Amino acid sequence: MYKSRSTVVGDLKGQIKLNYEAEALAVTLKSERERQGLSQRDLSTRSGVPQSHISKIETAGVDLRISSLAALAHALDLEIALVPRKAVPAVQSISRSVDTAPIVLPEVAKHIASISKQMSNVKGLSVDPHVLQGVQRQFNDMQQYQNLIRDPAMLSSIYDALKEVKNVDGVDALKQVAIQMARLRNDLVHLDIKPKSFPRRAYQLDGDDDA
Amino acid sequence: MYKSRSTVVGDLKGQIKLNYEAEALAVTLKSERERQGLSQRDLSTRSGVPQSHISKIETAGVDLRISSLAALAHALDLEIALVPRKAVPAVQSISRSVDTAPIVLPEVAKHIASISKQMSNVKGLSVDPHVLQGVQRQFNDMQQYQNLIRDPAMLSSIYDALKEVKNVDGVDALKQVAIQMARLRNDLVHLDIKPKSFPRRAYQLDGDDDA
DNA sequence: CCAAGTGATATGTATTAATAGATCACGTCT
DNA sequence: AGACGTGATCTATTAATACATATCACTTGG
Numbered sequence: 001m002y003k004s005r006s007t008v009v010g011d012l013k014g015q016i017k018l019n020y021e022a023e024a025l026a027v028t029l030k031s032e033r034e035r036q037g038l039s040q041r042d043l044s045t046r047s048g049v050p051q052s053h054i055s056k057i058e059t060a061g062v063d064l065r066i067s068s069l070a071a072l073a074h075a076l077d078l079e080i081a082l083v084p085r086k087a088v089p090a091v092q093s094i095s096r097s098v099d100t101a102p103i104v105l106p107e108v109a110k111h112i113a114s115i116s117k118q119m120s121n122v123k124g125l126s127v128d129p130h131v132l133q134g135v136q137r138q139f140n141d142m143q144q145y146q147n148l149i150r151d152p153a154m155l156s157s158i159y160d161a162l163k164e165v166k167n168v169d170g171v172d173a174l175k176q177v178a179i180q181m182a183r184l185r186n187d188l189v190h191l192d193i194k195p196k197s198f199p200r201r202a203y204q205l206d207g208d209d210d211a
Numbered sequence: 212m213y214k215s216r217s218t219v220v221g222d223l224k225g226q227i228k229l230n231y232e233a234e235a236l237a238v239t240l241k242s243e244r245e246r247q248g249l250s251q252r253d254l255s256t257r258s259g260v261p262q263s264h265i266s267k268i269e270t271a272g273v274d275l276r277i278s279s280l281a282a283l284a285h286a287l288d289l290e291i292a293l294v295p296r297k298a299v300p301a302v303q304s305i306s307r308s309v310d311t312a313p314i315v316l317p318e319v320a321k322h323i324a325s326i327s328k329q330m331s332n333v334k335g336l337s338v339d340p341h342v343l344q345g346v347q348r349q350f351n352d353m354q355q356y357q358n359l360i361r362d363p364a365m366l367s368s369i370y371d372a373l374k375e376v377k378n379v380d381g382v383d384a385l386k387q388v389a390i391q392m393a394r395l396r397n398d399l400v401h402l403d404i405k406p407k408s409f410p411r412r413a414y415q416l417d418g419d420d421d422a
Numbered sequence: 423c424c425a426a427g428t429g430a431t432a433t434g435t436a437t438t439a440a441t442a443g444a445t446c447a448c449g450t451c452t
Numbered sequence: 453a454g455a456c457g458t459g460a461t462c463t464a465t466t467a468a469t470a471c472a473t474a475t476c477a478c479t480t481g482g
Binding site for chain 3: 001039055056058
Binding site for chain 2: 436437438439440441442443444
């Protein structure tokens, strides 16, 4: 929306306010990305928005289009909503309560990064693609709930198992990885997270798919 | 966000979903505009977005920029929010409860339109700008809560008083208008709107300013 | 040291919203 | 009938996002 044309640009306050909106949304997107322990390149892969663009969005207050905002939001498990002004405090309160899940521990983020790297290596090997796909899916899930992981030891164990995946022992070692990832997830499922206000169990994990 | 470039356009589902977002927001904007009894030209005046553009937005799924969306939303007393997916049902519930105020009666809409027209006429007269400003502000408010007005008779009375505003009797007649508008608002303040779920009294009017 | 990851920056091009009006087709009112 | 309001449509131009890459400066780990 251009306000710099020959029309009267008298209301600078209004103009600043419009830019403010894009910046406020960018701040939200950035903090959510960081909260989930994602790099800009991770988010780029998920959302389809180029990393360079994400960088500019986060730093330069780009006046995004809805489709781009939606892509980024969805990659971060957020939705765009139009909320009556009077309801804004209540909505913020709800969002905050959902967001009370802890920040990703640095130790955990490191291990996840190492596993991510090793996953890439394993993809270059001749292993059963079916099993690999299952493991990849489990790993994607793990990245989603990495902020719930408190003990990096299990991640260390998964990383070790991943390093054992060679051509000769490919499928068996990979299945070991899958088992350990499933174990990690199952342990986390039994964590009882009850935010002080609703909704209850905002981050309850579904027991839907398995390797 | 273009998905029609040389890159793989494999995920049609994803693309459709992105367009869906713009359309869903347009639907929300349109229904809120109608709920408030505003024409596209009214909204254009308030938001600074051209009427022709609003028409296209409402009918053609334009991929708006945030600044344009914000301008339209603010003109309709809405805010853009990024909400965790898990919180979406709760947020919708809040928005709905705030939105339970009734639709504008056609009779009421007509009277408001007549008053709006007469307000324009009065602006061309030599009347006390200070008083006129106060009345204009009251009228703006009235447009905001016109969906709460059940009895058009008071509006008729206000319109009659407005027609009495001539050069010779300008300030006194105009003050009569102000008094009647204030009376209408005060009557409405005592309407007790309690949605079945929170927040209570979403549309409670503040007793802040007077003529 | 080198390799890899991260976010920021730059370049050049394509796309489409946004702008500024004007006008059309239709409905309503006097 | 004419006047007015409403939403849709049109034209021509501009602005800025979006895209696709590449690269830079810095940090970290082996």
